[in-house]
Amino acid sequence: MTDTSLITNGQPVLAATAAAASGPEHVEVPTAYDAILLAGFGGPEGQDDVIPFLRNVTRGRGIPDERLEEVAHHYRHFGGVSPINAQNRALKAALEAELASRGIDMPVLWGNRNWEPYLEEAFTEAADKGYNKLVAIATSAYSSFSSCRQYREDYARVLTETGLIDTIQIDKIRQFFDHPGFVRPFIDGVRDGMARAIAENDGLDVATELQVLFSTHSIPSSDAARSGPDFRGFDEHGAYEAQHLAVGQVVLDQAWSELLEQPEHAHLQGTSKPAWKLVYQSRSGPPTQPWLEPDINDYMNEELKGGPTRAVLIVPLGFVSDHMEVMWDLDEEATETAGELGYWSLRTQTPGIDPAYVSGLVDLVLERVNGTPKAERPHMTDIGPWYDVCRPGCCENVRAGFKPAAAGVAP
Ligand SMILES: CC1=C(CCC(=O)O)c2cc3nc(cc4[nH]c(cc5[nH]c(cc1n2)c(C)c5CCC(=O)O)c(CCC(=O)O)c4C)C(CCC(=O)O)=C3C
Ligand SMILES: [Fe+2]
CATH class of the missing domain: 3.40.50.1400 (Rossmann fold)
Structure with a gap:
């Protein structure tokens, strides 16, 4: 029998590791993922997008538009265009090229938390194509509510809203700050x-x-x-x-x-x-x-x-x-x-689409595909290699309260 307290998003985690009371830390069992989900923050692409985008970012917090307009001036200064979507398009293309050059046949779907293309579109596309096992790369390297848990809560929210929570299994690569x-x-x-x-x-x-x-x-x-x-x-x-x-x-x-x-x-x-x-x-x-x-x-x-x-x-x-x-x-x-x-x-530079970063992300995906043992996972600090499966309560937001999150050990 599987212990249903160990869930990724409503589904039992891999049976081989489900015995441990706190769930697996590193999933050292090969998993045949159907596709990669590149999960971005999203950003506006013109002046008319700015306020709707900021409403998405602050969703559920009831911040008045006048206050949002104060935040908007950074975006307004650059014509209402955030560079982030272009950067994620370039990253998606670079990941696809790297996968192809290694002969790996894994499609890359792209979805954002706060702007088009939304996570909704990526999950719907996955379902249409029969991709039921996804491994997510979120464009954020460290552990915190904003850089980890919020992505996981949005996977759970969107999978629930789209009715796909029982169809699509989503896991994530480990936080890669020291990769x-x-x-x-x-x-x-x-x-x-x-x-x-x-x-x-x-x-x-x-x-x-x-x-x-x-x-x-x-x-x-x-x-x-x-x-x-x-x-x-x-x-x-x-x-x-x-x-x-x-x-x-x-x-x-x-x-x-x-x-x-x-x-x-x-x-x-x-x-x-x-x-x-x-x-x-x-x-x-x-x-x-x-x-x-x-x-x-x-x-x-x-x-x-x-x-x-x-x-x-x-x-x-x-x-x-x-x-x-x-x-x-x-x-x-x-x-x-x-x-x-x-x-x-x-x-100095950010990783962007630096070849080392792009190939590192593909290596991080392959760790999950191959179930690479912890001892063989590259990490440059004593804190890593970070967990594949977020621990209970990891990165919670005490201000906003508890929300369900996918790709971790419940709650
Ligand atoms: C840790 C962290 C990262 C991770 C670093 C990473 O992922 O690389 C990150 C990324 C990003 N944050 C971004 C934009 C925004 N973040 C906001 C608000 C906030 N971010 C926070 C933290 C973080 N944010 C926090 C604690 C808040 C306050 C909200 C709350 O109290 O919970 C707001 C709302 C307005 C405001 O409050 O200022 C905006 C518009 C963009 C897009 C940029 C673009 O368009 O290019 C990106 C990638
Ligand atoms: Fe932010």
Whole structure:
């Protein structure tokens, strides 16, 4: 008999692992998935889309249109067009090309949480084509409500609304913050960024005058505390902050050692790496609600100002592509703050469609197809490899309350 408390989305998880009371952490049993679901955030593609898009993002929270219009100005500034849909179209094409080049016959369906093409369309297309077992790639690398659980809740909501909850099984690849495919583009960006900082700032003392700012999306502190499974013993900022700190350290260490391998930088042997700091951006919500800090601009204005800093590298560590938060909050605002302080600054690349990232995502899918044992799964921090199946209560939103989620252990 199967234990029905162990469900992905109303269906028993693989029988081989259903015996464990808390469900499987890593599904080490091959699974014949019919298709990949690329699950995106979605973004507006013109001025008329902006408010309807923001209503979707804030669905169920009853935020008045006047307040949404305040948020809309970032989008309005860029003609009402978010770059995110074009980036997901490019990622879908790149995944298809990578799969084809490896001779893997798996279709890629694309659906967004907040804009066309919606998850509804992707699930309906899957059902029409008889694809009943899907493995999801959500375009978000870390553990938190916004970057993990909210996708899973939307799979459950949409499968329920479309009446497909008992037909389609959806699983997900593990959060990939420390997978080498995701980390490699950041290492390349930081290594090359340090080289440029040295080349463009005469006599720069890297150890004291260059700062590496790893930036990620701030989230409410209550979400941070609930990010990841609580039995892992993370501190009050949860898995979200711990994952970023661990990845930032790896990126800087690896970028530094690759820089020193270059003959023109060999003279840096024996000197100290630049200082680095995890900072946050894109805070929203009422000022009374605590969110993760420090904000990247506050950090420069309050901590770096008046010190020896001459150059900053801004590394968008929390982001998979150059979407609106990167283009606005980093390339406009943080870059302006750095300029006002007289700093040279450079924003380094996101993974986008970097070949390492694309092939890493395909490797992550194949882990699930092949049931790769945990011990053989690549991971660059001690925190990973992350779970295939989210743990009970993982990444819950205490503000919004409990909602059912697919692709995890219930509840
Ligand atoms: C952790 C995180 C990621 C993960 C990073 C990743 O996935 O890479 C992410 C991604 C994104 N967030 C995005 C846009 C928005 N996020 C909002 C609101 C919020 N995000 C939050 C967190 C995150 N968000 C939170 C805690 C809120 C407050 C809502 C609440 O209290 O629960 C709002 C509402 C307005 C506002 O509140 O400012 C908008 C418009 C876009 C699209 C960008 C584009 O169009 O290019 C993307 C990819
Ligand atoms: Fe967001």
